[in-house]
Amino acid sequence: MARDYFFSFEKYAYVKGKKPAPCILCLIRDRSPEVVDLSVHRDELFIASVNLYPYNPGHLLIFPTRHIVDVREFTPEEERRLARLTRYLLDLSEVIQRPAGFNLGYNMGSPAGASIEHLHLHLIPRYPNELGIADLIAGKRVLVEDPQETARRIRERIAQVPFSTARS
Ligand SMILES: [Zn+2]
Numbered sequence: 001m002a003r004d005y006f007f008s009f010e011k012y013a014y015v016k017g018k019k020p021a022p023c024i025l026c027l028i029r030d031r032s033p034e035v036v037d038l039s040v041h042r043d044e045l046f047i048a049s050v051n052l053y054p055y056n057p058g059h060l061l062i063f064p065t066r067h068i069v070d071v072r073e074f075t076p077e078e079e080r081r082l083a084r085l086t087r088y089l090l091d092l093s094e095v096i097q098r099p100a101g102f103n104l105g106y107n108m109g110s111p112a113g114a115s116i117e118h119l120h121l122h123l124i125p126r127y128p129n130e131l132g133i134a135d136l137i138a139g140k141r142v143l144v145e146d147p148q149e150t151a152r153r154i155r156e157r158i159a160q161v162p163f164s165t166a167r168s
Contacts, residue, residue: 025063025118038147040154041089043165045081048089050151055124057145058097058154060089063120070108070119081165082121088163089123096153099125 027035029047041048044065051059062085064078074082090102103124107114 023067023118024116025061025120026067029065036148038151040151040158041085041163043081043085043163045078045165046085048085050147050154051122052147054145054147054150056099056126056130057150058093058099058125060093060123060154061120062086062089062123063118068119069117071106073119085163086121086123092154092157092161093123093125096157097125100128101126 022032022034024035025047028037028039028049031037036052038050038052039047040050040060046062046064048060048062051061062082064074064082066073066078068074086104093099093102103122103126105122106119107122108119
């Protein structure tokens with residue numbers, strides 16, 4: 001009995017703090033109850049999700065289902081799929097958010113501003129008369145829409161005009 005108790009305690013300690021923090025994007029991929037699921041698209045290669053901390057309404061993260069940390073790790077198939085998915089999501093955003101432009105980009109490595117190691121492409125709609133990109137990089141944000149509401153609107157649109165993973 002005492003031994004069982006000891007074992008359980010060790011297991012508890014392991015779960016609580018002796019492991020490195022799990023990757024939030026892998027948790028989203030695995031539909032973990034520990035994370036808010038704001039994903040709007042999932043296929044076997046990529047997931048697109050509304051950013052929980054958007055710089056602007058409609059700020060999306062597009063990330064591979066594989067935990068990779070560098071764009072040079074993409075397979076040719078992933079590159080093709082990502083190009084098509086990016087075009088699809090830009091078209092979708094133009095209909096839903098009606099932005100005046102976009103910022104698209106990766107931050108690779110923490111000195112470059114990556115707070116999540118798992119490679120992800122930011123797709124940020126830009127609007128007239130808002131903060132400049134320097135302000136965005138400095139961490140200022142203007143949140144005018146609940147990310148849950150953004151995700152709901154995007155999912156609704158995707159259901160009407162689905163992304164095809166078939167080769168085109
Ligand atoms: Zn990951």
